[in-house]
Amino acid sequence: MRKGKKKILILGGNGLLGSHCHSTFSKDYETLSTYNSIRIDRKDFIKFSFNSFNSNFSDILSEFKPDFIINTAGLVSVDGCERDELKAMQLNSFFLKRLIHDLNILKLNKTHLIQLSTPGVYGNSSTGLPWKETDSTNPISVYAETKLLSEFIVEDYPGPFTIIRSDFYGINPYSEKSLLWWIIKNAKKEVEMDGWQNIYFNPISARKLAEAIGNIIEESLLGTFNIGCSDSCNKYDFVENSCKYLNLKAKVKRVDLVNDKIRPNYSITDCSKFFDMTSFYYSWEEDLSEYMTNLPEFPLKLTNS
Numbered sequence: 001m002r003k004g005k006k007k008i009l010i011l012g013g014n015g016l017l018g019s020h021c022h023s024t025f026s027k028d029y030e031t032l033s034t035y036n037s038i039r040i041d042r043k044d045f046i047k048f049s050f051n052s053f054n055s056n057f058s059d060i061l062s063e064f065k066p067d068f069i070i071n072t073a074g075l076v077s078v079d080g081c082e083r084d085e086l087k088a089m090q091l092n093s094f095f096l097k098r099l100i101h102d103l104n105i106l107k108l109n110k111t112h113l114i115q116l117s118t119p120g121v122y123g124n125s126s127t128g129l130p131w132k133e134t135d136s137t138n139p140i141s142v143y144a145e146t147k148l149l150s151e152f153i154v155e156d157y158p159g160p161f162t163i164i165r166s167d168f169y170g171i172n173p174y175s176e177k178s179l180l181w182w183i184i185k186n187a188k189k190e191v192e193m194d195g196w197q198n199i200y201f202n203p204i205s206a207r208k209l210a211e212a213i214g215n216i217i218e219e220s221l222l223g224t225f226n227i228g229c230s231d232s233c234n235k236y237d238f239v240e241n242s243c244k245y246l247n248l249k250a251k252v253k254r255v256d257l258v259n260d261k262i263r264p265n266y267s268i269t270d271c272s273k274f275f276d277m278t279s280f281y282y283s284w285e286e287d288l289s290e291y292m293t294n295l296p297e298f299p300l301k302l303t304n305s
């Protein structure tokens with residue numbers, strides 16, 4: 001099939017990852033993105049709110065007939081999921097059941113379904129070794145439980161599917177809800193921030209992750225993949241370096257995150273399965289410096305603050 005003719009439906013296209021996917025794919029693919037609460041007045045965006053089993057979802061599918069669906073919609077706040085388990089379960093898990101049901105009814109089983117999950121599904125580590133896709137899962141929060149359930153549901157989809165376990169960062173031009181924006185905003189106002197020195201991860205920028213999804217689409221990479229950068233850092237280093245690349249003097253306090261029952265003590269993933277299949281291989285500093293020198297638009301409301 002020729003490039004440019006394929007169709008991508010991005011669920012949650014105004015979210016952090018979704019907005020990067022939209023700008024990455026809209027050049028070469030017919031792209032339709034959905035928004036929920038933050039209205040986007042563009043012809044390549046459409047409203048879709050999943051809060052009951054009655055929604056316009058099957059109409060979107062039957063009219064657009066996507067070759068690929070990237071599901072970035074979700075209730076992403078770990079604390080928010082603890083507060084509202086039903087909402088978390090509905091959006092992060094049940095929705096996948098509905099999506100697959102509709103794809104089956106509409107006989108769209110050739111549609112490649114790409115589901116975003118989290119390294120949080122692995123839970124706490126006692127070995128201190130990077131998680132492999134084959135390791136057993138042991139989620140410790142409602143958020144991670146609902147994401148793991150979504151994986152089980154997607155694994156029953158009869159068509160092609162890919163599950164991505166990734167921690168990513170970036171600026172969402174449509175929202176102030178992101179770690180990186182929080183860092184930049186606080187650094188600009190010289191507000192002291194806590195940098196968790198005992199929490200390690202291997203984050204990837206949302207732009208690089210969107211490129212990685214491009215590889216998945218182009219090469220039809222199916223199955224479950226950890227996707228992150230090739231090395232790791234702690235959250236303190238991440239906050240410090242983010243500010244360094246923007247020439248902001250940050251006040252970052254080295255602290256330990258203790259007595260937290262819902263965030264795993266270790267989130268570093270072994271991404272060799274993905275690296276071996278692609279040319280993807282970036283250190284976190286290389287990726288961060290590249291991202292920070294070419295930042296997307298800042299959240300609109302705060303541009304002048």
Ligand SMILES: NC(=O)c1ccc[n+]([C@@H]2O[C@H](COP(=O)([O-])OP(=O)(O)OC[C@H]3O[C@@H](n4cnc5c(N)ncnc54)[C@H](OP(=O)(O)O)[C@@H]3O)[C@@H](O)[C@H]2O)c1
Nearest residue numbers: 012015016017036037038049050072073074116117118168
């Ligand atoms: N951020 C991370 O580091 C991270 C780590 C691991 C996994 N993930 C997973 O990656 C995916 C994307 O994360 P993100 O950080 O890009 O999320 P995000 O910025 O919070 O975006 C979430 C998207 O979901 C949409 N949405 C929320 N409620 C909805 C509803 N009831 N019906 C339809 N759409 C709804 C939002 O639309 P509105 O804004 O218009 O409401 C938004 O477009 C999520 O599945 C998340 O679990 C994220």
